[in-house]
Amino acid sequence: MYRITPCLLLVACAAATLMSVPSAGAGFTSIDTGHTLTKVRVARHDDKTIIVGSTYEGDLIALSDAGQPLWKRDLSGTMNHDVWCEDITGDQRDEILAANADGSVYCVSSSGELLWQFKVNDAPMYAVCVLEKAGVSYVVCGGFDNNIYYLSATGEQIKVLPSSGYSIAKPWGNDPFKPSPPKGLHIANFLRKAKRSDGSEFLVVHGTMNGMQDKGAVYLFEPLADQPHRTIPITAGKGIGDLTVAVDGNDILLGTSAHGNDSSMSRINVASERQDSFKFRSLKKRVDGFGYRVVQPSVLTNDSQFKYFIVCGRQILLVPPDLTAAECEVHSCRYSFNDVWMDGPNQRAILASAQSGGSSVHIIDLADNTWKKEIAELQPPGKIAAILKASDVVREKVHTFSRPEWERPPLPVYLMSESINDSVESIVEQIQQSSSSPVFLDHQHFGVAEDWDRSSLANEKYQNKRDRRRRYTLTHKQAVDALQSVYQTENGAAYWAGHGNDPYMFTLDTLKEVIDAADGRKTVLIYPELEDHSDDFDFVLKDHFYPLAQFAQDRNTQIYVRTKHCFWQGNVYLPMWNRLLSGEFADVFVPAMEETTDKSMELSLASRSGIWASGATNSWGSRCARDNTSFDRARQHSHQMLPNHFLRMMVYHISSGAQYIDNFPVDQEYMSLLWELIAKGVLYVPKRDEIVSYSPVHLSMHEPDHEYMIESSNVKWCTFFDPQRESQRRMVFSRLNGSWPGAPVTEWDFSRYAAGVNDRRLNFLPPYENGLVLITPPQSGPDSDPDAPRGRLVDNLHPIYRNIMVEHHTDGHHYLSADGQQTYAADQYATTVAADIRRAVKQLPLSVSGEVAWVAAQTSPTHLRLTLIDSGYINPKNRKAVIHFHAARPTQIRDVLFDTEFDLSDPDSVTIPIPLGMFRFIDIELASPLTAQ
Template sequence: MNKFFALCFFIVLTNSVKAQNFQTEGDAIRHTVVASVGGESILYIGELDGSVSSYTMDGEKKWRVKTEDPAVLFEIEAADINGDGNDDLLAANANGNIFCYDSSGELLWKFNSDHKIRFSEVAIVNNKEKVQIFAGGNDYNLYELDSKGKLVSKTKIKGVVRKIQTGNFFGDKEDLFLMTYNHDKFRWDFLGFIDSATKEVIKNAKLKDKRLKNLSKYMITDITVSDINGDNKDDVLFFGDRSMQPQFTALDSNFDVLAVYTGNKKQTQRYAHSQGTFLPSRNEIMFQHGGIIMVLDTQGKVVKEAGSRYGKMVFSDFTYDPVSNQLVAGGTVDGGNVVRFFDLKNDKWWDTKHKKEGRMAEVADNLKKLYEQTLNFKLPSYQKRSDKEWVMSTRENIDPKLDKLNGGNVKFVIQKSPKEGTDRSPLVALLGDIALKKDRRGKYQDTREEIVEMARKMEEQGQPFTMWAGHGNDPFYIQIETLEKILEVAPTTCYGFVYAEMHNTEDPRVIHFINEYLPRLAKAIRKNNRAKLMFRYKNMFWAATSHLPLWKEMFFSGKYNDFLVPASEDTSNRIQDLNLAGRIGMHSGGYINDFAMRLIDDNPTSWRPLSPCGQNTVSPYLRQGVIMASYGARFGIVSTSGFVERPGLNILFALMKSGVIPIVEPENIQSIGSWHLIKDVDEKLVHVVDDHHKVKHYETDDENAVFSVAQMHWAGASIPEHDFSKLALGVRYRWLNYLPQIPKGMVAIAPVESKQKLQTEKIPYFVSNAKVGYIGEKKVSATEFGATIKEKVAQGGQQLNILVNGASWSAIRIDKNHTRLVLVDPNYINPKQHEVIVKFQNRTPKSATDILSGNEIKLAKEIKVNIPAGSMRFIDIAY
């Protein structure tokens, strides 16, 4: 691309034409690059799930190729690969392929390794008319391909590829810049330059290089290459954040720092999406950090700044068009499919105001309609108002319009997070110095008396509350004696305590908590309180890790089922579908009385450097909440930052308070078709998946598991055909799949001890240890076991009265003659309208009514129903 820029830069910019924003025919735009075709600039566009397209700068679609094997599209590049004078398109897809399309959209070739790999980067070197293509991913190899897509060489490298870029770094030819990680957001394994001809390291930077001390602490979210100091050698530009404040560094090929920008507290935004690029026509650097766009000079000094903290319209990607002298913004991180332009001839280009258009305008309209209809909903005569209440721990500003709704009761609870500074000598005597280890994210300055007094005052004021009481970094935010006293002084307003990420069963502090704290808390809670213990775990804790001996005794023994409430970090987990099925199995299997949803606009992929964060729409969080509530989640730990537009989660609360979503008891769920039982869970698999910050866990055997490619380094990867998530839950890749389509009904996960009950009730089930399956007592490989999963899931689906294809869904018994069908757009941050097929079997309905619009739906054995983009429908089936 640098050569293209240089070629076009002579064009007289005053003669350029300003392009108009346009909506694409595709879905969530993730990448845009400018290419030259027929002597004119065109755009190549990559979508989140792998589809690619080409558009003119005027918005005319030239072609679009829809992906047949969805997975995250990590990178696209443009260059003349076939020598016809036009730029072709290269794409690195996490389905394990490198694709090359010519300028007409024809697939020139597809490279696939002889083993499963998640490709995340591709780059093109063109020296003396020799084209070299380099690609990399998670298997510790740098791949070199020729212009025909044939493998030329493989070079062993350290770490998981974070970035491959080409450039003229040393003044004579194009070489490679390579960065690899061993940690999901910090601590590179390799950062340096590689000779494109020999593949030898030219030079590399050590993590402890004092010049790079600041850079080593960034979460780097974008890297680009340009000559910013005018020495005819390319430099490397790093964009990211530290403590959620924007950070920028530019290095030359000697690793000397050319420019630095360090943000301030006023720019702090939680997991803001940060992107940047160099603008040669203005000799400026643009830097988007969440809702803020900054213009930097080539030393990193801020020239101008526009937008606002937690501002709107957070763009997915930027590219520069030298012909028209425009900055192109592709899509938005919440699923936008609009291309927008900034005219760089305008001295205030950075302050250009863009309106909401395309897919996200459609979603906003759909949610507005949903909210209005919900606020006007009245319970039908056949629906009884539940005596139970929803319990939502939230910081949201509650809309007064909810006051008029009386179809359900929502208790809004505040969460406090004191950290107790009481002496820990008694704990040290029992556990050793590890008891002194504390969480660096807070100051331990609250006394026991102050914390208890805080609880006493909230009891006097009638203010419901929970307290965050511990974390895997320190289970003792609040000590047991203080917890007991809180329960004593606040018997009606203390709704419980929250614990997060305490997954390490070898940690003596965790063991002490389970053996000593838990029995004492059980006694105190049962004495005179309604409190619950909410445990937040991500990865696949509720599907697999919870079946390890220590956890199994805690969560599945029945000792504490009246107050344990499992939750998951639902918005920052690439295997959310497994945790959902696990919690449903715990609840519907009778092992717990309640479970919780955690809706926080955290980074929602857990591959942090490439996280599409800062969503403006509440749609993904809303849809997650609806699905969980529709399967029995009555508690919530929910909050959104300033990115999310109003009315936000008030839509979810309105659905609860109106009775559109009833409080769901296990016996009323009519969409669980079959069960997956866990026996002797594979401990090695569990531990490498739970180790979610370290990415160097690649093994060729990762694919051969019932819960496969679940480790951190597989984030974004496609799922093999035998995998449980694909066969049972309709999930196709490991990224933002919290809303499984369950084409044969939900498949709940529970311990093998549920076998007898399922046999008695003649409900299909199958057994695995998460790595291999069991046929009888015989262990069989996951690839062989896939046939058993498919068979049992199909049997379960045949026993249901309703099956849905194309949506995330639930069927809830309202009374003996009415079922509420909940249909949700299953795409997370690529929302779109879905036509779904609803099949009736085993029982013939007499009517179907959309309860929000009041419209009757014409019945047949199978009916087609449209779900609005980013939204949902509620249909009552009468028998």
């Protein structure tokens, strides 16, 4: 019998949401848990085995072998980076150890009772295991503070093993604007035990200093030793995302966390230190190419033909002992998985939930080969099934939708990079025949660039810069011809004109000639990853971008600045970008983001919106790509096959005013729902002076603090944590470098008190319950530039904001006085800003709470359009949006798509359910028009 802690017993209704009836075949079983599981393990409870899962929110749950829910244990509310199950007390029941992003290791019994918590500092814990010496079990843990800790079975610290005492890590590079960390430091990327034939154990450590670009090294330690007895530098793939030790302790298997072209498994023989590599590209088209995935290898102990069982995204590889590609089996299914755990004694592989927001745990019976056929036909129960069904219902309703007569004609939305395959061609044709929006721009991605004499460039850095992914072979004429060939229709074209690696892929003269030849057709010049904020880039702006922008004016041409990290709340406020910020080229520059490796999406939303709202630009853009979910490059479970997270993000951003969309294609048939929402006018695209969901409080950015700029843009190195410095440093925008994946944001951070997010992860759909707090150019003080072409912020907004705006100032590190001469500590002054935000919300027509993203816009004098979106980017849930009315009095509230009216018996608030993975479009009729206060 299982012993369940009484306080953790699940009531009937909770159990109903935790698990549905298992969907079972002979060799493959799916069990809906009701939770998005990111980690799975197995644990012993007396003579039974239980399945343990870690949820997206960092809770632990347990299921019986038959799939019955046993318990759920809440921990910190932030993610678990690693979970280990082993008996450390000798009672024949495993303890469950969770390395949490809040800096703790939590120890939970197999009955779900929290036994103890260990924490030294706030740096995320990243790895945990158990090691035995002389019959004594030690918990071994480590993370982003560059140390390893030995703990007793009751959680007391026994020993600290600093990586500075043995690490061979040596950083590279000499960019002063992205400085390298000190040498001789690494994080504990993985901690695992290995057993010798005599039963003794030793510790296997993989240390890394950069989760994306470092191969790192494996260090082998005797228990409690100060120095490794072996150090093995890794020679194969870089970006190590998984480590498994063979049961016999002879081999260590490493899997990459990388782009598909670089995916590999490495095998290290412990005795000889020989390293063999199995590269996925040797399988050619049998495996997926593009995408970002973790290779998770396991050892098969009872298979005469295959030795390795490898999960990578949506594919399972069976690999022979000699790693011969021709002898491999590849088994594919529709969905990718968040994790796998090999349950060797029971000949099972346990798969965590589908990466697209699934809620099932999947069990493969390795003794029954029918699993190979059954996994190919997988249709996960639970959340995935609910999303697909709800999406179909929405699409049916869209087809019969008629735009309300009081709404103006839709604004155009430009789809810059959509792949139109056979499955969606008829949908696109129908849209183009019946609607002026969306506009499908012609596009092409070039693997070549212009070869031209750069000796005239008066900047050595950019004279020598090239993008290594391109061949520089085109003459001027060939470049012009190639770019002109992109324009296949009257809609216009979008294409890369340069990149942060090389903004000069095409000369200014070439681009001007192509723009002129377009003869007024829309041209969008895409410039990804413009991160450089050195004086060298000041030269590039003056030599290339500003002349190009000046030429583009009045030629229906936009420069799409698709940059990264803190750019729109950092770089753009450097003096070199003043001409963009002034609004001189408001009709040319389009602020956009490539939010990969980032953990600050709620900030970029507020800053792009603030740039647009200020009048500095007349539009803004958004992008979805495979690696949107790669907030932690060392664990890139970023191969979502159902782009529901893309759909909801696009609904949110377009309903917030984004008109230039640069999406990477994943499942175009599914994403065509977005196109239909736009075409039919279900999705309302507001002008900036129609939006009434901005907070009256805005945060004005001055020239950014140097330390803030480095912290927020240096996101790949992961060994910067310094406990003394962190204890003294309080920043407005904090924990942005590579040492903080999944970590809680501080109590005084703008992301918490303004945006309402809790962690540094994937907050593409932030709640901003008191209204979106814009990050804007200064409106008062000597940095306000009152004569700028953009005008005043308040004159570009809805009239309700005319007399209610409240401005605070920052440089990203501190709060400032309006003249920038006085600084205020972020942890103290944040309470002032937060209080102003709470007060100011009462002056809005309405606000919304309930873990949803939302935006409201006025569509007529007495109508508001409210868009509500499930905020769980890759952990969708059923939500309850609570609309709080303040300065507006509603007379009717109606879902415009489903024609559902909501009860107004409470004049102050209305609750609207939001199905998981979905959104609702609400029309609110007002008793009287909105007016300035």
